Amino acid sequence: MSDSFLGVLGEAVGLILAGDRDLMEIILLSLRVTLTAVFLACLIGLPLGALVGTFRFPGRIVVTVILNALMGLPPVVVGLLVYLMLSASGPLGMLRLLYTPTAMIIAQTILVTPIVAALTRQVIEDLHREYAEQFASLGVRPLDRVGALLWDARYSLLTVALAGFGRAVAEVGAVIIVGGNINHVTRVMTTTIALETSKGNLQLALALGVVLLTIAVLVNACVMAIRASSVRSAYA
């Protein structure tokens, strides 16, 4: 009965509980790539979104439309573009980054940055609408406004970062193109699930699926807890 769903699931849970070395390596690489990409995306996307959300400038609507549109970037297209940039004949080929975790981080950063920037713009714009007159009355300087808005919107922006994390950790199309799914080098949870399923090794695929789902649940639980806490503190 080991082919039945419950049997496979049991074996998958066994792998997780046993702390299977290969499994742990894949999980840790996934988290390293994803967390680094989300960190970089926040480094770029938070100030970018805050600037667009705070200031009026010519072309602002166009920038907003582009940011919103880029939220739906197809991962395989991003993967292909990064591949072309990093391949031996590409402009960044000399860096020899193709099929490395760094290439995967670059691809995921490109995917997540527009999500962080676009959601940040919305959050900051709403808050700025509320603060604008008070800021003007106090004589708050432009960059101080951005800093104050980012700080006061920190709970909402944490949710934004978690949304970016959710997108990155579940992504497969881009990382498989630029990472190559090389065992012990660039193999992450999503690419392993795709590979092992095609090979018929359902135990490992399912074990990783369980881990991915658990991470998704934990991320959502974090979001709920943070929002509840912020409402209790009247910061929402």
Place this chain on the structure above:
Amino acid sequence: MRDVAYDTHAEIAAPSAAGGEPLMEARRLCFDAGGKRLIDNVDVVIRKGRRTVVMGANGTGKSLLLRLLHGLIPPSGGEVLWRGAPLDGAARRAQAMVFQRPVMLRRSALANLRFALAVRGLQGAERARREAEAMSRARLEDLARRPARVLSGGEQQRLAMARALACKPDILFLDEPTASLDPASTHAIEALTNEAHRDGVTVVMITHDPRQARRLGDDLIFLHDGRIAETGGVLPVLDNPKSEAARAWLEGRLYLGGSKS
């Protein structure tokens, strides 16, 4: 005979000109929006150390006038002068405004105060001294660490007053600061306003309450339909209004007569 009722160029503090030198002036001030002229050719002189009350029916442009004077919105025409020069950033930092609905940052009460002082460049011991003084004045010491947004409406407005006064402004604009407050909170705001005035702060305040105007005002601007319908000392205007707009408003009658020709 000159019709004082529609004299848009009247000098507000003229009846009590002993009050002081002009601190602010608005000359031929206009503001247009949506194809309508909302502030129409208004001239105002605010004298140093005086308390000017702005009154008028809803929608006559009182809040708009305050925002124009404070430089929150640019006028469509005319100019605002601060000590005889155009309003600039430095002039704005010598002013403070408290809104009808206080805007509280998502921080503690004390952090709201600290932010305003930091914006003015105050740091260290001087900032701490001003924070303590302002919180004490507004009787908010016990609530200093509470998130500002969970404070009651009255407490938030006291904090808004404390924040404004901690910046030691030369002029304080108050846009109906007691409109939604209970009598005790109203009294607290009035006490803070009087205290500020005693400290030499010039006050410009919007109110719909004639009794409050009598308690707090020296001079009065009565607006109707975006123009000055009547100006003068608070008591003369309230006791013996010369314009039909002010008379109707004080009697609780709806006055639809336009002041614009």
